[in-house]
Amino acid sequence: MLEERNVEVILKKKGAEIVVDALLQEKVDVIFGYPGGVVIPIFDVLYDTKGLEVVLTRHEQAAAHAADGYARVTGKVGVCLATSGPGATNLVTGIATAYLDSIPIVAITGQVATPILGTDAFQEADIVGITRPITKHNFLVKDVQELPSMLKQAFHIARTGRPGPVLIDIPKDVSLGVLSNYEYPKDVAIRSYKPNVVGHVRQIRKAAEAIKSAKEPLIYAGGGVILSDAHKELLELAEKTSIPVTTTLMGLGGFPGDHPLFIGMPGMHGSKAANYALQQTDLIISVGARFDDRVTGMVDKFAPNARIIHMDIDPAAISKIIKVDIPVVGDAKNILAALNKLVAARKPDEWNKQIEKWKGKRMFSYTSSKAEIKPQAVIEAVYKETKGNAIITTEVGQNQMWAAQFYKFNKPRTLVTSGGLGTMGFGMPAAMGAAMANPGVPVIDIAGDGSIQMNIQELATISLNDIPVKIVILNNGYLGMVRQWQELFFDKRYSSTCLRKGSGRCKKCVGPQKCKLAYIPDFIALAESYDVPAFRAEKPEEMIPVLRKGMKIKGPALMEFVVSEEENVFPMVPAGKPIDHILEG
């Protein structure tokens, strides 16, 4: 295998060669990066390395998101590479995004040479210091001797336990330094880092007993189910016990979205059924979910009647926000497999009937229109056209919530979204990573007109590398989600949320209906300038034809849907309120 990948077994290697050899040994097949003075040695080695593709993004933030998207859809470690100083700091948002969603990436940064470290040298930034709170671990390599071991540790830490981003900062003299007895370590032993993957048997038994005695149990699953590939075990538990399932935004796809036991996601824009069920249940079976405040609302009023079983790989997540009764620390797949053997079967009963009533015919609804394109209708159409066989990435805002509500995620790793950090500009670069990892699978970025502009330069990357990403822009002319909050809680004072020409200086926004200012940019002209085919739909009857045109294209395409400007995301629980205080629009 190694020969095939062009790895020469020689003992004497330069630091830069060691970095690339480590990538090959870790089975990395694509990295996303941007060059600069101190990383030229590494890019130079990559120049003629076979079996490892390098994608030049147009911004380092996009490189980090692309590595993240690649990791989310494959379960493998994504890799990005940037130069020192501004290159490294441009990675920060991408690293923090991966950190909050527990995504394994290794970020490699160049650094100024060790003798001038700490002197405010040209393009020097203390990236190890800057990223300490947003990485699972980070390394500054001070000597080429340490490089092989630190690279090995970086990959090991990123992918084991609760996954997360690891940064490795390599000064230029280390990349150029020579090691005469190089060997890539086979194993790592890191003192004080031993993630517990097998849940404690006694705790699992207690969980099984609690499930048996519960009258109104509810499964609450999060991103951990997807990260640990525990979806089959989760399905088995739910079907054996007939317990309804709610998944967080990060957990969507971890349980089939069209399954009768699925009751939607909970929280701020969650389904009524999920929120009412959480408020009434007497037992929450939490699997790899972390009780984010977008889910709990007011913590003191959250799930007042419930005992809580919390299965999580990270002991620090237990009782961090909500006090837990039965903690089970370990890998969700292992724990669920053990639990499934112990748990008693349960038939649907009054509780299931009650939940069916809350669920109603449709978990989410909207008023359709013949006059204007409704954003929700676009998402429904995307689901219909793809039959659910696509990877959906999102930007952040209303577009993200409508994608979560109106697209049914039936398989794990089909939704790629920035849940924890809520990073606008995430979707298109993440889609690049997802598409590179999954040739042949349609990858669609659902975008807002604000978010897409945060990394719009990546149209160049998808165009020049012919990465077949489809971009669906829901253009409402506004930073919609913020405008929604201004409408509901700030008396329609639309301060700095209109994206029209000249609007930045409007001190009194007259509102979307009356405003006659022109919209810029012209997304179609912009995409075409990057040689990306682009289509616009302005009326409902244009929606399906435009979608079909864009989807039919082999390479990348952009589809803009001019949607109704004042559409809001409902249901909505106002921030900080108990989750059964639901606004329905």
Ligand SMILES: Cc1ncc(C[n+]2csc(CCOP(=O)(O)OP(=O)(O)O)c2C)c(N)n1
């Ligand atoms: C980098 C970043 N800056 C600011 C925000 C705050 N924010 C959340 S949603 C949103 C509006 C998004 O607007 P748009 O992309 O047009 O999407 P829409 O809500 O209209 O679908 C903003 C500004 C954010 N999440 N990320």
